[in-house]
Amino acid sequence: MKRILIAVVLWAGPALASDIPALYQKHCAACHGTRGQGGTATPVIAGMPADAVAKVVRNHPPPMEKTGMNGDEVAAMGKYVSGMKK
Numbered sequence: 848m849k850r851i852l853i854a855v856v857l858w859a860g861p862a863l864a865s866d867i868p869a870l871y872q873k874h875c876a877a878c879h880g881t882r883g884q885g886g887t888a889t890p891v892i893a894g895m896p897a898d899a900v901a902k903v904v905r906n907h908p909p910p911m912e913k914t915g916m917n918g919d920e921v922a923a924m925g926k927y928v929s930g931m932k933k
């Protein structure tokens with residue numbers, strides 16, 4: 848039993864350690880800026896509540912597109928953006 852638990856933890860490790868800053872730069876920075884500061888046609892998102900950010904990413908209203916991030920990554924992205932300084 849103990850061995851199975853360890854295996855699960857090892858397996859889950861890399862998924863939890865997704866490089867969220869890199870995912871942000873890949874999926875979001877082009878529109879919202881490298882620091883979430885917004886662009887000419889996009890809102891400032893830095894410092895928004897994590898839940899609100901996650902909800903938007905999950906629903907991806909146009910022009911935002913599906914990112915292919917899993918649920919954990921979307922939640923982590925919310926926290927990451929929320930922690931950005933305006």
Ligand code: HEC
Nearest residue numbers: 874875878879888889890892899900903904910911914928
């Ligand atoms: C193609 C450009 C584009 C990309 C890429 C993009 N966004 Fe957006 N985003 C927008 C625009 C434009 C709006 C404003 C939409 C509106 O007001 O109807 C928006 C709105 C938002 C909002 C809501 C802001 C508010 O004030 O309510 C959040 C949060 C957000 N984006 C987060 C993200 C995150 C996180 C990513 C990366 C996973 C991302 N966006 C990728 C263009 C983009």
